[in-house]
Amino acid sequence: MVGSGEIVVDGIHKVFKKGKPDEVRAVDGISFTINKGELFGLLGPNGAGKTTLIKCISTLLIPDSGSVKVGGYDIYREPLDVRRHIGVLTGGERSLYWKLNPVENLRYFAALYGVPRKITKERIEYLLDLMGLTDKTRVRVEKLSSGMKQKLSLARVLIHDPPILLVDEPTLGLDPYFARFIRDFVKNELNRKLNKTILLTTHYMDEADDLCERIAFMNRGKIEALDTPERLKQSMPQKQVLEIKCQGTLEREMFSSIEGAASINISHGDGFAYLRLNTDNPEIILGNIIELVRENAKIYSVRVTVPTLEDVFVHLTGASLKDG
């Protein structure tokens, strides 16, 4: 048993295409507890099983085995009670009726969640005001920007004022301004001010690091580590990271012969390749590394920094958060 908490997941399994050659163990014996008022993160690459787990907790998917309790209610025996106590927010834009306006959307979802008619109107006004959408009340959703749609999706999730929120990749596809708004809102308004219990899944390391009190690393359906972001970073055997920003082609195998370099992570972004090596002695390996990189790429910068959650994830799983 995992103990008591607002969300208690105990040994759940979910296998798709069971017994077939392309069988997928999407969730493979996961257990954890989320306490009341906690902002808990599930961090893992695409395909790690995060969304499957969220679907199991929100009663959209029936696990093969194990138990899940949400707000004290069992997902198998009391699914309607579970649904009354949760709000599910997903990334992407298609969770609203695009041909309806924000008020019509919220009124419909209020009815689905059994919000009394007499308080629905004031609840809608409050939420649209909170999201800064009061001037868009009669505009069809299809005319709103992606960020505004996600704000409205947040309002939809909050229409019945649930104590527990399941937030799945909430900033996916959003521009930096709206992504920042959503992150701030989740942390400051929902978690700190309204004391909501939040399970957030993301494959953005910064998002998990910035928002979550505790983080579970999820990879291939399993939880690889679970702790506070600080403790996870402190758990790294090597306390420094050598980072090289360059343009060109880098392969992990190129650096496998370097002694003193632990896990190696190569990622790409903004037209650059980023090589990160965990090490205790960056000054000793630096010369060899630069030589190897120069064979295939043009170096733009070199710096020594501290491990991030991504480095911990690579160290533990051998996979990158950007994999999948």
Next chain:
Amino acid sequence: MWVIVEEVRKSIRILLAYPAEVIFWVFSPLLWVIPLVFQGKALVGAFSSTQFGNLAGTDDFIPYVLIGAIISTYMFSAVWSMGNSFRDETYYGTLEHILSSPARPAYILIGKGLYNSILSTSFVIVQLLICVFIFGLEITLIKILPIFMFLLLLIVGLYGIGFMAAALTLLVKEAHGLLHMFEYILFLFSPIRYPVEVNPITKTISVFIPLTYALIALRGLLLNIEFNFLKNSVILFGIDCVLIPLGLIVFHYVEKRTKTRGTLSDY
């Protein structure tokens, strides 16, 4: 109950967002009826036939067929709308958000069915007006109540079939072909367009189709054909008592199956 009202309201709002669909609903009853009239006249040479009367109980071919068309409008729109409703929600991207709410799917489906019944009723009213003003069909006030009673008995049973059609769509995702086949089977084996007495096989099979009893009763009332009021109403009521729980059981089973297999939101 509010869920049902809001479902109807939402569906109407979405319909109104597509002006071409509204034009369809305004003009199609008329366009649908006219070919039937010409077809009848071309086949029989007039609007009535003694040969036809021997089988159908009325010489008037056109009103007979039009009533069949009207009733089948209810039948097919209920099955189509409820069958495809969750597929539409998958297309909108809202299905999982609906099914993760505490609202019972049956209420949502009833809301979708009611919305379609409202559309069908407006469709049927136009068709009935055509029957009355062009073909001299007589509808007296005294007939209105029993007509509505039989329509209600029919619609309730149709919702049971609609639950099963929705379940079928959740299961196979693309159920257009199967729903079309269901439609064609009904056209063949129930007296929608022709008296099933014309062939002993169709006559025998028609006994097992609920639509048959609604058609007999409503034609009896509207065209003054003799029929057993009590027998037809009891049979329709009995069919409703079976179809509604059966539809709910089938839907519940299929919903659970798709949640187990993880295919709920597949398109």
